[in-house]
Amino acid sequence: MVRLITHNLLACHVKGCTTNNFPLVFQDVQVELQEAEFNPDFIRNMLPRLEWTALVNAAKQVGDTSLPLEQPDMMDDELLQKLHHALMEIHIIEGAMVCQNCRHAYPISNGIPNMLLAEHEIG
Amino acid sequence: MPSTEYLFVFAQSHEEFRVPELLSISELYGFTIGFNRYANVLEKAVKRPFMILTLDNEEHAKILAQRCIMIKSVHEFYAEGASYDALHEHNCRARPQWERYIPDTSFKFYVLGYNFTISQRCQHEIIESFAYMDFLGKIDMKDPEVTLTVFEEYESDRAPHGELHKYGEFKQVYFGRLIVDGTARALIGTFNVKKRQYFGNTSMEAEISLLMANQTLASPGKLIYDPFIGTGSMAYTTAYFGALVYGSDIDGRQMHKTPGIIRAAAQYGVASRIMDLCTFDVTNHPWRCGSLFDAIITDPPYGVRAGAKRLGRKKLREDRDRFQYASPRPNEPYIPPTKPYELSQLVTDLVHLARYLLRPGGRLVFFLPTVSDEYAPLDVHAMLCDGMELVANSLQDFGSWGRRLITIKKTSLVEYPPPSFDSVRDAEESGDMYVPAHKDFREKYFQGFKKESES
Numbered sequence: 131m132v133r134l135i136t137h138n139l140l141a142c143h144v145k146g147c148t149t150n151n152f153p154l155v156f157q158d159v160q161v162e163l164q165e166a167e168f169n170p171d172f173i174r175n176m177l178p179r180l181e182w183t184a185l186v187n188a189a190k191q192v193g194d195t196s197l198p199l200e201q202p203d204m205m206d207d208e209l210l211q212k213l214h215h216a217l218m219e220i221h222i223i224e225g226a227m228v229c230q231n232c233r234h235a236y237p238i239s240n241g242i243p244n245m246l247l248a249e250h251e252i253g
Numbered sequence: 254m255p256s257t258e259y260l261f262v263f264a265q266s267h268e269e270f271r272v273p274e275l276l277s278i279s280e281l282y283g284f285t286i287g288f289n290r291y292a293n294v295l296e297k298a299v300k301r302p303f304m305i306l307t308l309d310n311e312e313h314a315k316i317l318a319q320r321c322i323m324i325k326s327v328h329e330f331y332a333e334g335a336s337y338d339a340l341h342e343h344n345c346r347a348r349p350q351w352e353r354y355i356p357d358t359s360f361k362f363y364v365l366g367y368n369f370t371i372s373q374r375c376q377h378e379i380i381e382s383f384a385y386m387d388f389l390g391k392i393d394m395k396d397p398e399v400t401l402t403v404f405e406e407y408e409s410d411r412a413p414h415g416e417l418h419k420y421g422e423f424k425q426v427y428f429g430r431l432i433v434d435g436t437a438r439a440l441i442g443t444f445n446v447k448k449r450q451y452f453g454n455t456s457m458e459a460e461i462s463l464l465m466a467n468q469t470l471a472s473p474g475k476l477i478y479d480p481f482i483g484t485g486s487m488a489y490t491t492a493y494f495g496a497l498v499y500g501s502d503i504d505g506r507q508m509h510k511t512p513g514i515i516r517a518a519a520q521y522g523v524a525s526r527i528m529d530l531c532t533f534d535v536t537n538h539p540w541r542c543g544s545l546f547d548a549i550i551t552d553p554p555y556g557v558r559a560g561a562k563r564l565g566r567k568k569l570r571e572d573r574d575r576f577q578y579a580s581p582r583p584n585e586p587y588i589p590p591t592k593p594y595e596l597s598q599l600v601t602d603l604v605h606l607a608r609y610l611l612r613p614g615g616r617l618v619f620f621l622p623t624v625s626d627e628y629a630p631l632d633v634h635a636m637l638c639d640g641m642e643l644v645a646n647s648l649q650d651f652g653s654w655g656r657r658l659i660t661i662k663k664t665s666l667v668e669y670p671p672p673s674f675d676s677v678r679d680a681e682e683s684g685d686m687y688v689p690a691h692k693d694f695r696e697k698y699f700q701g702f703k704k705e706s707e708s
Binding site: 140143152171236 | 512525528
Protein backbone atom coordinates (compact mmCIF):
# COMPACT_ATOMS: atom_id res chain seq x y z
CA MET A 131 0.00 0.00 0.00
CA VAL A 132 2.48 2.59 -1.12
CA ARG A 133 0.50 5.80 -0.89
CA LEU A 134 1.26 8.69 -3.21
CA ILE A 135 2.44 10.74 -0.22
CA THR A 136 5.06 8.05 0.43
CA HIS A 137 6.04 8.01 -3.24
CA ASN A 138 6.51 11.78 -2.98
CA LEU A 139 8.88 11.47 -0.03
CA LEU A 140 11.14 8.69 -1.36
CA ALA A 141 14.07 9.18 -3.72
CA CYS A 142 16.56 6.77 -5.25
CA HIS A 143 19.44 6.50 -2.78
CA VAL A 144 21.90 4.37 -4.72
CA LYS A 145 25.47 5.56 -4.13
CA GLY A 146 26.29 8.39 -6.48
CA CYS A 147 22.75 8.66 -7.86
CA THR A 148 22.07 12.25 -6.84
CA THR A 149 20.56 13.94 -9.88
CA ASN A 150 17.24 13.12 -11.50
CA ASN A 151 16.79 10.47 -8.74
CA PHE A 152 13.30 11.78 -7.97
CA PRO A 153 10.49 11.12 -8.64
CA LEU A 154 10.62 7.38 -9.08
CA VAL A 155 8.41 6.14 -11.91
CA PHE A 156 5.73 3.54 -11.27
CA GLN A 157 5.91 0.34 -13.30
CA ASP A 158 3.28 -2.40 -13.74
CA VAL A 159 1.31 -1.15 -10.77
CA GLN A 160 -1.76 -2.63 -9.19
CA VAL A 161 -3.82 0.06 -7.43
CA GLU A 162 -6.29 -0.18 -4.58
CA LEU A 163 -8.43 2.57 -3.02
CA GLN A 164 -8.78 2.63 0.75
CA GLU A 165 -10.67 5.23 2.70
CA ALA A 166 -8.71 7.33 5.21
CA GLU A 167 -9.71 9.93 7.81
CA PHE A 168 -9.66 13.45 6.38
CA ASN A 169 -7.40 15.77 8.35
CA PRO A 170 -7.05 19.11 6.53
CA ASP A 171 -4.43 20.37 8.99
CA PHE A 172 -2.22 17.39 8.25
CA ILE A 173 -2.47 18.02 4.49
CA ARG A 174 -1.70 21.72 4.97
CA ASN A 175 1.30 20.88 7.17
CA MET A 176 2.69 18.42 4.64
CA LEU A 177 2.32 20.67 1.59
CA PRO A 178 5.58 22.60 2.03
CA ARG A 179 7.43 19.24 2.04
CA LEU A 180 5.79 17.86 -1.10
CA GLU A 181 6.86 18.22 -4.73
CA TRP A 182 3.70 19.32 -6.49
CA THR A 183 4.55 18.39 -10.06
CA ALA A 184 5.79 14.96 -9.02
CA LEU A 185 2.52 14.40 -7.17
CA VAL A 186 0.36 15.50 -10.11
CA ASN A 187 2.25 13.21 -12.48
CA ALA A 188 2.20 10.25 -10.14
CA ALA A 189 -1.54 10.70 -9.62
CA LYS A 190 -2.05 10.83 -13.37
CA GLN A 191 -0.01 7.66 -13.80
CA VAL A 192 -2.43 5.79 -11.54
CA GLY A 193 -5.52 7.35 -13.12
CA ASP A 194 -6.30 10.36 -10.91
CA THR A 195 -6.42 13.60 -12.88
CA SER A 196 -8.21 15.75 -10.32
CA LEU A 197 -5.24 17.92 -9.31
CA PRO A 198 -4.38 21.21 -11.08
CA LEU A 199 -1.02 21.28 -12.90
CA GLU A 200 0.17 24.32 -10.99
CA GLN A 201 0.02 24.46 -7.21
CA PRO A 202 -2.70 27.03 -6.38
CA ASP A 203 -1.84 29.78 -3.90
CA MET A 204 -5.07 29.27 -2.01
CA MET A 205 -6.12 25.93 -0.55
CA ASP A 206 -9.89 25.66 -0.42
CA ASP A 207 -11.74 22.75 1.11
CA GLU A 208 -12.50 21.15 -2.24
CA LEU A 209 -8.83 21.08 -3.20
CA LEU A 210 -7.84 19.76 0.23
CA GLN A 211 -10.30 16.91 -0.27
CA LYS A 212 -8.81 16.10 -3.66
CA LEU A 213 -5.32 16.20 -2.21
CA HIS A 214 -6.41 14.00 0.65
CA HIS A 215 -7.75 11.44 -1.81
CA ALA A 216 -4.64 11.52 -3.98
CA LEU A 217 -2.11 11.47 -1.15
CA MET A 218 -3.79 9.19 1.37
CA GLU A 219 -6.35 6.94 -0.33
CA ILE A 220 -4.62 5.65 -3.46
CA HIS A 221 -2.46 2.65 -2.59
CA ILE A 222 -0.02 0.81 -4.84
CA ILE A 223 -0.19 -2.85 -3.90
CA GLU A 224 2.11 -4.47 -6.47
CA GLY A 225 4.59 -3.23 -9.04
CA ALA A 226 7.79 -1.27 -8.83
CA MET A 227 9.23 2.23 -8.57
CA VAL A 228 12.04 2.85 -11.04
CA CYS A 229 14.77 5.48 -10.89
CA GLN A 230 14.91 7.48 -14.12
CA ASN A 231 18.60 8.12 -13.62
CA CYS A 232 20.22 4.80 -12.64
CA ARG A 233 17.30 2.49 -13.59
CA HIS A 234 17.28 0.80 -10.18
CA ALA A 235 13.86 -0.77 -9.72
CA TYR A 236 12.44 -0.85 -6.20
CA PRO A 237 9.86 -3.64 -6.13
CA ILE A 238 6.54 -3.23 -4.32
CA SER A 239 5.07 -6.46 -3.06
CA ASN A 240 2.05 -6.87 -0.78
CA GLY A 241 2.04 -3.08 -0.53
CA ILE A 242 5.55 -2.91 0.88
CA PRO A 243 8.30 -1.20 -1.10
CA ASN A 244 11.68 -2.88 -0.89
CA MET A 245 14.15 -0.02 -0.75
CA LEU A 246 17.13 -2.16 0.26
CA LEU A 247 20.22 -1.60 -1.80
CA ALA A 248 22.68 -4.17 -3.09
CA GLU A 249 26.20 -4.28 -1.76
CA HIS A 250 27.69 -2.45 -4.73
CA GLU A 251 25.08 0.32 -4.43
CA ILE A 252 25.88 1.55 -0.94
CA GLY A 253 28.33 4.27 0.02
CA MET B 254 1.45 29.99 38.15
CA PRO B 255 -1.45 27.57 38.68
CA SER B 256 -2.98 27.98 42.09
CA THR B 257 -5.21 25.11 43.17
CA GLU B 258 -3.60 22.06 44.73
CA TYR B 259 -4.45 18.57 43.54
CA LEU B 260 -3.53 15.24 45.04
CA PHE B 261 -2.20 12.82 42.40
CA VAL B 262 -2.24 9.11 43.12
CA PHE B 263 0.12 7.12 40.89
CA ALA B 264 0.45 3.48 39.96
CA GLN B 265 3.38 2.04 41.85
CA SER B 266 5.60 1.13 38.91
CA HIS B 267 7.97 2.95 36.55
CA GLU B 268 8.47 5.75 39.10
CA GLU B 269 10.85 7.77 36.96
CA PHE B 270 8.35 7.87 34.10
CA ARG B 271 5.63 9.73 36.01
CA VAL B 272 6.84 13.30 35.96
CA PRO B 273 8.08 13.25 32.34
CA GLU B 274 4.67 11.88 31.30
CA LEU B 275 2.81 14.62 33.20
CA LEU B 276 5.02 17.28 31.62
CA SER B 277 4.58 15.84 28.12
CA ILE B 278 0.80 15.73 28.30
CA SER B 279 0.55 19.22 29.83
CA GLU B 280 2.79 20.51 27.03
CA LEU B 281 0.66 18.73 24.42
CA TYR B 282 -2.51 20.39 25.75
CA GLY B 283 -0.82 23.73 26.44
CA PHE B 284 -1.08 24.15 30.20
CA THR B 285 1.35 24.13 33.09
CA ILE B 286 1.64 22.02 36.22
CA GLY B 287 3.10 23.58 39.37
CA PHE B 288 5.74 21.52 41.17
CA ASN B 289 6.37 24.27 43.76
CA ARG B 290 6.29 21.88 46.70
CA TYR B 291 9.08 19.80 45.26
CA ALA B 292 11.42 22.58 44.17
CA ASN B 293 14.51 20.95 45.70
CA VAL B 294 13.31 17.45 46.46
CA LEU B 295 11.79 16.28 43.19
CA GLU B 296 14.14 13.32 42.88
CA LYS B 297 13.04 11.93 46.24
CA ALA B 298 9.40 12.88 45.77
CA VAL B 299 9.00 10.93 42.54
CA LYS B 300 9.59 7.66 44.42
CA ARG B 301 6.38 8.17 46.40
CA PRO B 302 2.96 7.24 45.05
CA PHE B 303 1.36 10.55 46.07
CA MET B 304 2.19 14.03 44.83
CA ILE B 305 0.52 17.35 45.49
CA LEU B 306 0.71 19.47 42.35
CA THR B 307 -0.97 22.70 41.33
CA LEU B 308 -3.18 23.20 38.28
CA ASP B 309 -5.26 26.09 36.95
CA ASN B 310 -8.49 24.13 37.01
CA GLU B 311 -10.18 20.75 37.21
CA GLU B 312 -10.36 20.38 33.44
CA HIS B 313 -6.58 20.02 33.35
CA ALA B 314 -6.76 17.25 35.94
CA LYS B 315 -9.30 15.46 33.74
CA ILE B 316 -7.12 15.78 30.63
CA LEU B 317 -4.15 14.31 32.50
CA ALA B 318 -6.21 11.43 33.89
CA GLN B 319 -7.52 10.55 30.43
CA ARG B 320 -4.09 10.39 28.89
CA CYS B 321 -1.40 9.66 31.52
CA ILE B 322 -0.82 5.94 31.95
CA MET B 323 0.74 6.38 35.41
CA ILE B 324 -2.23 8.21 37.02
CA LYS B 325 -4.58 6.15 39.17
CA SER B 326 -6.69 9.11 40.32
CA VAL B 327 -6.65 12.87 40.89
CA HIS B 328 -8.29 14.59 43.88
CA GLU B 329 -8.91 18.12 45.01
CA PHE B 330 -6.38 18.34 47.85
CA TYR B 331 -7.79 19.28 51.24
CA ALA B 332 -5.27 18.23 53.87
CA GLU B 333 -2.33 16.07 54.87
CA GLY B 334 -0.44 15.28 58.03
CA ALA B 335 1.95 12.90 59.73
CA SER B 336 -0.88 12.15 62.19
CA TYR B 337 -4.66 12.35 62.17
CA ASP B 338 -4.53 15.30 64.57
CA ALA B 339 -2.38 17.23 62.11
CA LEU B 340 -4.61 16.16 59.20
CA HIS B 341 -7.82 17.31 60.94
CA GLU B 342 -6.29 20.61 61.91
CA HIS B 343 -5.22 21.20 58.33
CA ASN B 344 -8.62 20.10 57.06
CA CYS B 345 -10.41 22.61 59.30
CA ARG B 346 -8.37 25.37 57.70
CA ALA B 347 -9.38 24.03 54.27
CA ARG B 348 -13.06 24.49 55.20
CA PRO B 349 -13.72 27.10 52.45
CA GLN B 350 -12.94 24.38 49.89
CA TRP B 351 -15.53 21.89 51.16
CA GLU B 352 -18.17 23.84 53.04
CA ARG B 353 -20.33 24.18 49.93
CA TYR B 354 -20.96 20.41 50.13
CA ILE B 355 -22.33 20.61 53.71
CA PRO B 356 -26.02 21.45 53.20
CA ASP B 357 -27.29 19.01 50.61
CA THR B 358 -24.75 16.94 48.67
CA SER B 359 -24.80 13.16 48.56
CA PHE B 360 -21.40 11.71 49.41
CA LYS B 361 -19.26 8.65 49.94
CA PHE B 362 -16.20 8.19 52.13
CA TYR B 363 -13.26 5.92 51.31
CA VAL B 364 -10.25 4.95 53.38
CA LEU B 365 -7.31 3.36 51.56
CA GLY B 366 -3.92 2.26 52.81
CA TYR B 367 -0.88 2.27 50.60
CA ASN B 368 1.29 -0.77 51.50
CA PHE B 369 -1.17 -1.62 54.26
CA THR B 370 -4.66 -3.07 54.49
CA ILE B 371 -6.78 -1.17 56.96
CA SER B 372 -9.39 -3.24 58.76
CA GLN B 373 -13.09 -2.46 58.38
CA ARG B 374 -13.31 -1.43 62.03
CA CYS B 375 -10.43 1.02 61.74
CA GLN B 376 -11.85 2.41 58.50
CA HIS B 377 -15.10 3.04 60.31
CA GLU B 378 -13.32 4.85 63.15
CA ILE B 379 -11.41 7.00 60.69
CA ILE B 380 -14.59 7.99 58.88
CA GLU B 381 -16.22 8.82 62.22
CA SER B 382 -13.31 11.12 63.08
CA PHE B 383 -14.39 13.39 60.20
CA ALA B 384 -17.83 13.92 61.80
CA TYR B 385 -16.99 17.59 62.48
CA MET B 386 -17.33 18.28 58.75
CA ASP B 387 -21.03 17.80 59.41
CA PHE B 388 -22.12 16.88 55.88
CA LEU B 389 -25.92 16.87 55.89
CA GLY B 390 -26.50 15.22 52.50
CA LYS B 391 -27.26 11.53 52.28
CA ILE B 392 -24.62 8.85 52.05
CA ASP B 393 -24.76 7.23 48.64
CA MET B 394 -22.34 4.36 48.00
CA LYS B 395 -23.37 3.87 44.36
CA ASP B 396 -23.62 7.26 42.73
CA PRO B 397 -22.57 10.03 45.11
CA GLU B 398 -22.11 13.64 44.07
CA VAL B 399 -18.80 13.79 45.92
CA THR B 400 -16.33 11.08 46.94
CA LEU B 401 -13.99 11.88 49.79
CA THR B 402 -10.89 9.74 50.20
CA VAL B 403 -8.35 9.25 52.96
CA PHE B 404 -5.01 7.74 51.92
CA GLU B 405 -2.60 6.38 54.50
CA GLU B 406 0.89 5.98 53.10
CA TYR B 407 3.07 3.29 54.66
CA GLU B 408 6.76 3.34 53.82
CA SER B 409 6.97 -0.24 52.56
CA ASP B 410 5.27 -3.60 52.93
CA ARG B 411 7.20 -4.20 56.13
CA ALA B 412 7.87 -1.98 59.12
CA PRO B 413 11.53 -0.88 59.58
CA HIS B 414 12.26 -3.70 62.08
CA GLY B 415 11.17 -6.28 59.53
CA GLU B 416 7.86 -7.28 61.08
CA LEU B 417 4.45 -6.43 59.75
CA HIS B 418 3.24 -2.88 60.10
CA LYS B 419 0.95 -2.06 62.92
CA TYR B 420 -2.04 0.07 62.22
CA GLY B 421 -1.24 3.78 62.48
CA GLU B 422 2.49 3.55 61.73
CA PHE B 423 1.98 5.43 58.50
CA LYS B 424 4.34 8.01 57.12
CA GLN B 425 1.73 10.49 55.93
CA VAL B 426 -2.02 10.68 55.57
CA TYR B 427 -3.80 12.61 52.81
CA PHE B 428 -7.39 13.74 52.35
CA GLY B 429 -9.22 15.08 49.33
CA ARG B 430 -12.23 14.99 47.02
CA LEU B 431 -12.11 12.69 44.00
CA ILE B 432 -12.12 14.56 40.72
CA VAL B 433 -11.40 11.79 38.27
CA ASP B 434 -10.13 8.23 38.10
CA GLY B 435 -7.29 7.59 35.69
CA THR B 436 -8.93 6.11 32.60
CA ALA B 437 -5.75 5.78 30.51
CA ARG B 438 -4.55 2.83 32.61
CA ALA B 439 -7.25 0.65 31.05
CA LEU B 440 -5.35 0.94 27.76
CA ILE B 441 -2.69 -1.37 29.21
CA GLY B 442 -5.28 -4.15 28.88
CA THR B 443 -6.37 -2.99 25.43
CA PHE B 444 -2.83 -3.24 24.08
CA ASN B 445 -1.92 -6.47 25.87
CA VAL B 446 0.70 -8.13 23.65
CA LYS B 447 -0.66 -11.63 24.31
CA LYS B 448 -4.01 -10.70 22.80
CA ARG B 449 -2.41 -9.11 19.75
CA GLN B 450 -2.81 -10.61 16.27
CA TYR B 451 0.89 -10.24 15.59
CA PHE B 452 3.87 -10.00 17.90
CA GLY B 453 7.40 -11.31 18.35
CA ASN B 454 9.82 -12.09 21.15
CA THR B 455 11.08 -8.52 21.21
CA SER B 456 7.66 -6.83 21.19
CA MET B 457 7.48 -4.01 23.72
CA GLU B 458 5.04 -4.50 26.59
CA ALA B 459 1.81 -2.50 26.44
CA GLU B 460 2.40 -0.17 29.39
CA ILE B 461 5.81 0.94 28.13
CA SER B 462 4.56 1.32 24.53
CA LEU B 463 1.89 3.68 25.86
CA LEU B 464 4.36 5.65 27.98
CA MET B 465 6.60 6.01 24.94
CA ALA B 466 3.71 7.19 22.79
CA ASN B 467 2.93 9.89 25.36
CA GLN B 468 6.54 11.07 25.28
CA THR B 469 6.20 11.68 21.53
CA LEU B 470 3.20 14.02 22.11
CA ALA B 471 1.25 11.87 19.64
CA SER B 472 -2.04 13.48 18.58
CA PRO B 473 -4.26 13.68 15.47
CA GLY B 474 -2.46 14.85 12.34
CA LYS B 475 1.07 14.33 13.66
CA LEU B 476 3.48 12.31 11.54
CA ILE B 477 5.63 9.83 13.46
CA TYR B 478 8.37 7.46 12.25
CA ASP B 479 9.81 4.25 13.69
CA PRO B 480 13.07 3.37 11.89
CA PHE B 481 13.35 -0.06 13.57
CA ILE B 482 9.68 -0.93 13.53
CA GLY B 483 10.05 -4.68 14.10
CA THR B 484 6.63 -5.97 15.15
CA GLY B 485 5.21 -2.45 15.46
CA SER B 486 4.54 -2.23 19.21
CA MET B 487 4.78 1.55 19.39
CA ALA B 488 3.05 2.14 16.05
CA TYR B 489 -0.25 0.92 17.54
CA THR B 490 -0.18 3.16 20.60
CA THR B 491 0.95 6.30 18.76
CA ALA B 492 -1.68 5.68 16.06
CA TYR B 493 -4.29 5.11 18.77
CA PHE B 494 -3.62 8.66 20.01
CA GLY B 495 -4.30 9.90 16.48
CA ALA B 496 -0.85 10.10 14.90
CA LEU B 497 -0.01 8.83 11.41
CA VAL B 498 2.88 6.38 11.49
CA TYR B 499 5.64 5.41 9.08
CA GLY B 500 7.75 2.35 9.80
CA SER B 501 10.85 0.89 8.25
CA ASP B 502 13.00 -2.11 9.02
CA ILE B 503 16.03 -3.72 7.43
CA ASP B 504 14.29 -7.07 7.83
CA GLY B 505 11.44 -7.23 5.34
CA ARG B 506 10.30 -10.67 6.48
CA GLN B 507 8.41 -9.11 9.38
CA MET B 508 6.41 -6.97 7.03
CA HIS B 509 5.63 -9.15 4.03
CA LYS B 510 2.55 -11.26 3.27
CA THR B 511 -0.52 -9.43 4.60
CA PRO B 512 1.75 -7.53 6.89
CA GLY B 513 1.25 -8.57 10.49
CA ILE B 514 1.56 -4.96 11.56
CA ILE B 515 -1.48 -4.08 9.44
CA ARG B 516 -3.45 -6.97 10.92
CA ALA B 517 -2.61 -5.92 14.47
CA ALA B 518 -3.32 -2.26 13.67
CA ALA B 519 -6.73 -3.29 12.28
CA GLN B 520 -7.44 -5.03 15.58
CA TYR B 521 -7.04 -1.64 17.30
CA GLY B 522 -8.98 0.20 14.60
CA VAL B 523 -5.94 2.18 13.44
CA ALA B 524 -4.89 0.39 10.23
CA SER B 525 -5.56 3.50 8.12
CA ARG B 526 -3.13 5.48 10.29
CA ILE B 527 -0.22 3.22 9.36
CA MET B 528 1.01 5.40 6.50
CA ASP B 529 3.38 2.87 4.96
CA LEU B 530 5.89 0.23 5.91
CA CYS B 531 9.15 0.11 3.97
CA THR B 532 12.08 -2.27 3.87
CA PHE B 533 15.39 -0.47 4.09
CA ASP B 534 18.45 0.00 6.24
CA VAL B 535 18.22 3.30 8.07
CA THR B 536 21.92 3.98 7.41
CA ASN B 537 21.08 3.87 3.68
CA HIS B 538 17.64 5.43 3.73
CA PRO B 539 15.65 6.85 0.82
CA TRP B 540 13.91 9.81 2.56
CA ARG B 541 14.04 12.61 0.00
CA CYS B 542 14.27 15.50 2.47
CA GLY B 543 14.53 16.33 6.17
CA SER B 544 12.22 18.11 8.64
CA LEU B 545 9.47 15.58 7.89
CA PHE B 546 8.38 14.09 11.18
CA ASP B 547 6.86 15.39 14.39
CA ALA B 548 8.46 12.53 16.29
CA ILE B 549 10.69 9.51 15.91
CA ILE B 550 9.90 6.66 18.27
CA THR B 551 11.89 3.47 18.35
CA ASP B 552 13.28 0.60 20.37
CA PRO B 553 16.60 -0.01 18.66
CA PRO B 554 17.62 -3.67 18.64
CA TYR B 555 20.50 -3.81 21.10
CA GLY B 556 21.63 -7.31 20.55
CA VAL B 557 20.35 -9.48 23.37
CA ARG B 558 17.52 -11.22 21.59
CA ALA B 559 17.89 -9.54 18.20
CA GLY B 560 21.02 -7.71 17.18
CA ALA B 561 21.07 -4.57 15.10
CA LYS B 562 22.26 -4.95 11.54
CA ARG B 563 23.21 -2.53 8.85
CA LEU B 564 24.12 -3.09 5.24
CA GLY B 565 27.72 -3.95 4.52
CA ARG B 566 30.26 -6.63 5.40
CA LYS B 567 32.18 -7.11 8.60
CA LYS B 568 35.56 -6.80 6.94
CA LEU B 569 36.53 -7.06 3.34
CA ARG B 570 38.73 -10.05 2.82
CA GLU B 571 41.47 -9.17 0.44
CA ASP B 572 41.96 -12.74 -0.69
CA ARG B 573 38.43 -12.78 -2.09
CA ASP B 574 37.00 -11.00 -5.04
CA ARG B 575 34.83 -8.33 -3.44
CA PHE B 576 32.16 -8.47 -6.12
CA GLN B 577 31.84 -12.20 -5.88
CA TYR B 578 28.40 -11.97 -4.23
CA ALA B 579 27.39 -8.60 -5.50
CA SER B 580 24.87 -9.39 -8.20
CA PRO B 581 21.87 -11.63 -7.64
CA ARG B 582 21.29 -14.80 -9.60
CA PRO B 583 18.38 -14.49 -11.96
CA ASN B 584 14.97 -15.36 -10.49
CA GLU B 585 16.28 -15.38 -6.94
CA PRO B 586 15.51 -12.61 -4.50
CA TYR B 587 18.70 -10.77 -3.68
CA ILE B 588 19.56 -10.55 -0.01
CA PRO B 589 22.32 -8.06 0.63
CA PRO B 590 24.95 -8.87 3.25
CA THR B 591 24.65 -7.19 6.63
CA LYS B 592 27.07 -6.48 9.44
CA PRO B 593 26.47 -5.91 13.16
CA TYR B 594 25.65 -2.38 14.23
CA GLU B 595 27.34 -1.55 17.53
CA LEU B 596 24.96 0.06 20.03
CA SER B 597 26.77 3.29 20.92
CA GLN B 598 27.37 4.01 17.25
CA LEU B 599 23.75 3.24 16.42
CA VAL B 600 22.55 5.63 19.13
CA THR B 601 24.84 8.47 18.05
CA ASP B 602 23.70 7.96 14.45
CA LEU B 603 20.06 7.88 15.56
CA VAL B 604 20.36 11.28 17.25
CA HIS B 605 21.94 12.77 14.13
CA LEU B 606 19.34 11.17 11.88
CA ALA B 607 16.58 12.55 14.10
CA ARG B 608 18.05 16.03 13.90
CA TYR B 609 17.81 15.76 10.11
CA LEU B 610 14.38 14.11 9.86
CA LEU B 611 12.52 15.91 12.69
CA ARG B 612 10.68 19.17 12.34
CA PRO B 613 11.74 21.92 14.73
CA GLY B 614 10.28 21.10 18.15
CA GLY B 615 9.97 17.42 17.19
CA ARG B 616 10.95 14.67 19.61
CA LEU B 617 13.11 11.57 19.48
CA VAL B 618 11.94 8.89 21.95
CA PHE B 619 13.89 5.65 22.34
CA PHE B 620 15.25 3.12 24.79
CA LEU B 621 18.90 2.96 25.73
CA PRO B 622 20.06 -0.16 27.58
CA THR B 623 22.63 0.59 30.25
CA VAL B 624 24.88 -1.37 32.61
CA SER B 625 23.80 -0.27 36.09
CA ASP B 626 27.22 -0.18 37.75
CA GLU B 627 28.90 1.64 34.91
CA TYR B 628 26.27 4.13 33.78
CA ALA B 629 27.10 7.82 34.11
CA PRO B 630 24.81 10.73 33.13
CA LEU B 631 27.52 11.78 30.69
CA ASP B 632 26.71 8.65 28.64
CA VAL B 633 23.47 10.34 27.62
CA HIS B 634 24.81 13.88 27.33
CA ALA B 635 27.68 12.70 25.13
CA MET B 636 25.25 11.42 22.48
CA LEU B 637 23.62 14.83 22.02
CA CYS B 638 24.64 17.24 19.30
CA ASP B 639 23.96 20.88 18.43
CA GLY B 640 20.26 21.59 18.20
CA MET B 641 19.24 18.47 20.16
CA GLU B 642 18.33 18.84 23.83
CA LEU B 643 17.55 16.23 26.48
CA VAL B 644 13.95 16.42 27.74
CA ALA B 645 13.71 13.29 29.90
CA ASN B 646 15.74 10.26 30.96
CA SER B 647 13.76 7.64 32.91
CA LEU B 648 15.24 4.38 34.14
CA GLN B 649 13.46 1.05 34.07
CA ASP B 650 15.63 -0.94 36.47
CA PHE B 651 16.29 -4.67 35.94
CA GLY B 652 19.08 -4.94 38.54
CA SER B 653 22.50 -5.37 36.97
CA TRP B 654 21.23 -3.65 33.84
CA GLY B 655 18.39 -1.39 32.95
CA ARG B 656 17.03 0.60 30.11
CA ARG B 657 16.50 4.31 29.97
CA LEU B 658 13.68 5.92 28.07
CA ILE B 659 15.37 8.91 26.48
CA THR B 660 13.37 11.86 25.15
CA ILE B 661 15.29 14.39 23.07
CA LYS B 662 13.84 17.50 21.46
CA LYS B 663 15.03 19.22 18.31
CA THR B 664 15.28 22.80 19.55
CA SER B 665 16.99 24.24 16.50
CA LEU B 666 15.12 25.88 13.63
CA VAL B 667 18.05 25.26 11.28
CA GLU B 668 17.77 22.59 8.59
CA TYR B 669 20.57 20.07 8.97
CA PRO B 670 22.18 17.98 6.23
CA PRO B 671 21.65 14.19 6.27
CA PRO B 672 24.06 12.45 8.65
CA SER B 673 27.05 10.46 7.39
CA PHE B 674 26.48 7.42 9.67
CA ASP B 675 30.21 7.40 10.26
CA SER B 676 30.15 9.82 13.17
CA VAL B 677 31.65 7.41 15.64
CA ARG B 678 34.35 6.21 13.28
CA ASP B 679 35.22 9.82 12.48
CA ALA B 680 35.50 10.64 16.17
CA GLU B 681 37.50 7.49 16.83
CA GLU B 682 39.96 8.44 14.15
CA SER B 683 40.37 11.93 15.54
CA GLY B 684 41.02 10.35 18.95
CA ASP B 685 38.74 12.55 21.08
CA MET B 686 36.16 9.92 21.69
CA TYR B 687 34.14 9.57 24.88
CA VAL B 688 33.35 5.91 25.54
CA PRO B 689 29.86 5.50 27.05
CA ALA B 690 29.09 2.55 29.31
CA HIS B 691 26.53 1.20 26.84
CA LYS B 692 29.24 0.60 24.21
CA ASP B 693 29.38 -3.10 23.35
CA PHE B 694 26.30 -3.66 25.49
CA ARG B 695 25.67 -7.03 23.91
CA GLU B 696 29.08 -8.42 24.90
CA LYS B 697 28.70 -7.05 28.42
CA TYR B 698 25.25 -8.60 28.72
CA PHE B 699 26.48 -12.07 27.82
CA GLN B 700 29.44 -11.72 30.18
CA GLY B 701 26.96 -11.10 32.99
CA PHE B 702 28.21 -7.51 33.44
CA LYS B 703 31.39 -8.66 35.16
CA LYS B 704 34.19 -6.17 35.24
CA GLU B 705 37.30 -7.24 33.36
CA SER B 706 39.22 -7.57 36.62
CA GLU B 707 36.66 -10.09 37.93
CA SER B 708 36.65 -12.38 34.96
